Amino acid sequence: MSTLVLIELNSDQVSANTRAAVTAAKLLSNKVDALILTNNSNYAKSVSSIDGIDTVKLITDDSLEHVSSEVASKLVSDVMDGYQYLVAGSSTFSKNILPRVGALLDVQPISDVCEIKSSNTFVRPLYAGNIMATVESIDPTIILTVRSTSFEHAPDGGSAPIEQLTVDIPKSNSSFVEIQESKSERPELTTAERIVSGGRGLGSKENFELIEKLADKLSAAVGASRAAVDAGFISNDYQVGQTGKVVAPKIYIAVGISGAIQHLAGMKDSQVIVAINNDPDAPMCRMADLVWQVDLFEAIDDMLKH
Amino acid sequence: MKIIIPIKRVLDPFTQARIDKQTQSVDLTNSKMAMNPFCEIAVEEALKIQESGHATETIAVSIGADKTIDTLRNALAMGVDRAIFVRTETELNLQPLTLGKILSAIIKKEGADLVIMGKQAVDNDNNQTGQMLSGLLDYSIGTFISKFKLSEDNNSVEVCREIDTGIETRNLKLPAIVTVDLRLNEPRYASLPNIMKARSKPLETVELSSLDIDTSPRVKVLGVEESGSKDRAAKQINSANELFEELKQLGAM
Numbered sequence A: 001m002s003t004l005v006l007i008e009l010n011s012d013q014v015s016a017n018t019r020a021a022v023t024a025a026k027l028l029s030n031k032v033d034a035l036i037l038t039n040n041s042n043y044a045k046s047v048s049s050i051d052g053i054d055t056v057k058l059i060t061d062d063s064l065e066h067v068s069s070e071v072a073s074k075l076v077s078d079v080m081d082g083y084q085y086l087v088a089g090s091s092t093f094s095k096n097i098l099p100r101v102g103a104l105l106d107v108q109p110i111s112d113v114c115e116i117k118s119s120n121t122f123v124r125p126l127y128a129g130n131i132m133a134t135v136e137s138i139d140p141t142i143i144l145t146v147r148s149t150s151f152e153h154a155p156d157g158g159s160a161p162i163e164q165l166t167v168d169i170p171k172s173n174s175s176f177v178e179i180q181e182s183k184s185e186r187p188e189l190t191t192a193e194r195i196v197s198g199g200r201g202l203g204s205k206e207n208f209e210l211i212e213k214l215a216d217k218l219s220a221a222v223g224a225s226r227a228a229v230d231a232g233f234i235s236n237d238y239q240v241g242q243t244g245k246v247v248a249p250k251i252y253i254a255v256g257i258s259g260a261i262q263h264l265a266g267m268k269d270s271q272v273i274v275a276i277n278n279d280p281d282a283p284m285c286r287m288a289d290l291v292w293q294v295d296l297f298e299a300i301d302d303m304l305k306h
Numbered sequence B: 001m002k003i004i005i006p007i008k009r010v011l012d013p014f015t016q017a018r019i020d021k022q023t024q025s026v027d028l029t030n031s032k033m034a035m036n037p038f039c040e041i042a043v044e045e046a047l048k049i050q051e052s053g054h055a056t057e058t059i060a061v062s063i064g065a066d067k068t069i070d071t072l073r074n075a076l077a078m079g080v081d082r083a084i085f086v087r088t089e090t091e092l093n094l095q096p097l098t099l100g101k102i103l104s105a106i107i108k109k110e111g112a113d114l115v116i117m118g119k120q121a122v123d124n125d126n127n128q129t130g131q132m133l134s135g136l137l138d139y140s141i142g143t144f145i146s147k148f149k150l151s152e153d154n155n156s157v158e159v160c161r162e163i164d165t166g167i168e169t170r171n172l173k174l175p176a177i178v179t180v181d182l183r184l185n186e187p188r189y190a191s192l193p194n195i196m197k198a199r200s201k202p203l204e205t206v207e208l209s210s211l212d213i214d215t216s217p218r219v220k221v222l223g224v225e226e227s228g229s230k231d232r233a234a235k236q237i238n239s240a241n242e243l244f245e246e247l248k249q250l251g252a253m
């Protein structure tokens, strides 16, 4: 049995969810190869040093810097010959590509796997994580995306050989125009040990800066509810929830967030949850470890002074 | 240009899903059902495109058992021109690969160049159908979009995609499929007169069995359970001092 892991790079860094995918892959088979689609062959080095990878397969081309789903899915499905599994981390990167690979290989992929029960049986969430389903794949090839909060992140320590693949890069009917990336010095949301998350209760973009100040004081990452993102307090990549990011930090401080099902879906596995809210009946208060019923501005002020 | 909008009927997103122990499946009897919120946004976008003069016809398609008609009527009341109901004998749990094959059969027959659909269905949370359909049809695909702008000549579309690292802008040649994210637009409500009007709009029923598509599931559901959240103390605190002390005690700080 052998597994191909599709690598997601954030410039030259291997993403945390890719490291989770490598761990999941090792549970499935003892031969794990990695596939990188990139414009820069130097990026293969950081991948070859991940512990547990046998061979790094590298496809380089200038056009692969912002690869389309159309091109990536064709390249991946061609490389899949001989592999029983294709695994990647749950992220917008792989969710854009893997289902299309599934269509090309006539396979039904399984999204957001949280647990591997056997070689073909997996646990995944439904209904915003309120239901867990145990599912069995009967496809000869199995395609999975795995939750980065459910699997250890494979550490460095390996030195896999790098094999350059020579392939024709198909032409794409879609082209890259630009990317607006939010750059931040703060810890990355999905791997942070502490998160301070703000909701509609903050009231304005200016007030939301208090969340950022508090996060800096606690060396925490910043998160947000959908209402906060919709209101323009902060950009979309900070949204936590069913349709945002899934996090499981040691401490999650929810400030002015009511705790709708869709928000809880993204953070309910946090180790300690703190609710700061003036409404004791907010669902977030019912599911927190620590509840501070207070005007949030007073609470933030007190914490910043501390 | 024709626009096809595949829509799904789901448990109302603000209703807690419960399991029926007997059938080992999610209990939907007497539950409040709704159009998948992402599909409402897809319908809204199609209507806007039509109102701007870029589309000649908008067609909603839904696959499911008899009650699915309600959701299609809803789309007609919002303003789409007609609906196609692909009827399944029972509530089948159709998977994205199968849905993709069914939708691709319909799209080929209708000859649509633009398909607008939800990025995910809030019941199964698969986030796959649009991408798979694009692979089956070999159409361009733009996922998780929060902006959509057709070129003057209707040959291409510029989309903004909400991705984990920010917002990516891409240009897609038609024929294309886009899957929509929440911030694309604010869906309209159906007015009473439009609800009345919807009753006389064309709604064609296609029997799934007539399409000659293998619907046997590739992924079998062996069991479902409610994921009980961790029991939490909900301990009241009253100051930053107390908060940080408690966090230390809990070993979190």
Ligand SMILES: Cc1cc2nc3c(=O)[nH]c(=O)nc-3n(C[C@H](O)[C@H](O)[C@H](O)COP(=O)(O)OP(=O)(O)OC[C@H]3O[C@@H](n4cnc5c(N)ncnc54)[C@H](O)[C@@H]3O)c2cc1C
Binding pocket: A198, A199, A200, A201, A202, A224, A225, A226, A227, A228, A239, A240, A241, A242, A243, A244, A245, A255, A256, A257, A258, A259, A260, A261, A262, A263, A266, A276, A277, A278, A279, A282, A294, A295, A296, A297, B013, B037, B038, B122, B182
């Ligand atoms: C299909 C779908 C997908 C969704 N996906 C997501 C998702 O991924 N993530 C997400 O977060 N949401 C998501 N939502 C939206 C979700 O349903 C809620 O609308 C949203 O989470 C509410 O955000 P909020 O808690 O910030 O706002 P509100 O619900 O308005 O809550 C604000 C809270 O702040 C408190 N407050 C106000 N002022 C103060 C003050 N001065 N001091 C103290 N407390 C105060 C209030 O008591 C209240 O509890 C989704 C919805 C749908 C339909």
Ligand SMILES: Nc1ncnc2c1ncn2[C@@H]1O[C@H](COP(=O)(O)O)[C@@H](O)[C@H]1O
Binding pocket: B005, B006, B007, B008, B009, B036, B038, B039, B061, B062, B063, B064, B094, B096, B099, B116, B117, B118, B119, B120, B121, B122, B124, B125, B126, B127, B128, B129, B130
């Ligand atoms: N039964 C269905 N009938 C029509 N369209 C569907 C159906 N199921 C899913 N879709 C479409 O596929 C999108 C994504 O669903 P999913 O891949 O299941 O998360 C939905 O938002 C719909 O646009």
